Amino acid sequence: MSRGKESMPDTRRPYPRLVTVKFTSRLRFDLGRDQEHVRADSIAELLAELEHRHGDSFRHWSEHYKIFVNGSSIATLHGSNTKLADGDEVVFLLPVAGG
Numbered sequence: 001m002s003r004g005k006e007s008m009p010d011t012r013r014p015y016p017r018l019v020t021v022k023f024t025s026r027l028r029f030d031l032g033r034d035q036e037h038v039r040a041d042s043i044a045e046l047l048a049e050l051e052h053r054h055g056d057s058f059r060h061w062s063e064h065y066k067i068f069v070n071g072s073s074i075a076t077l078h079g080s081n082t083k084l085a086d087g088d089e090v091v092f093l094l095p096v097a098g099g
Contacts, residue, residue, distance in 0.1 A: 016041045017086045021050070025094040027061045043067060044080040046090060065092040 016039040028034050031054055040046035050058050067074045068091045074082045084090070 015039055016045065017084045017088070019046065019084050019086075019088040019090055021046070022089065022091045024092060027058070027065060027092055027094070030057045030061060040084055042080070042084060043069070043074055043082045043090070046084065047080065061094075062092070065094055067092055 018037055018039050020035055021038050022035045023031055023033065038046055038049050040049055047062065050062070069077065069082055069084065069088055074080070
């Protein structure tokens with residue numbers, strides 16, 4: 001009886017995670033939508049994809065927004081290296097100041 005190689009399941013993902021991105025304030029107005037779905041494995045990949053899709057409209061405002069993943073600021077996670085999972089919700093919020 002000959003033994004062949006045991007096949008191991010392929011655990012690599014064939015595509016990045018699908019996340020929901022929500023836009024608020026001026027960014028929502030400039031992009032003409034309040035949300036969209038994007039495939040990305042990290043915040044860095046997400047930002048690159050959104051810049052590719054929306055160009056200057058996104059690039060100009062994105063640096064002024066705070067980014068939250070499932071309600072947690074990426075500043076308290078791993079910044080742009082924060083990993084994303086299927087079904088995550090990423091929200092861009094414009095900080096408001098005044099009094």
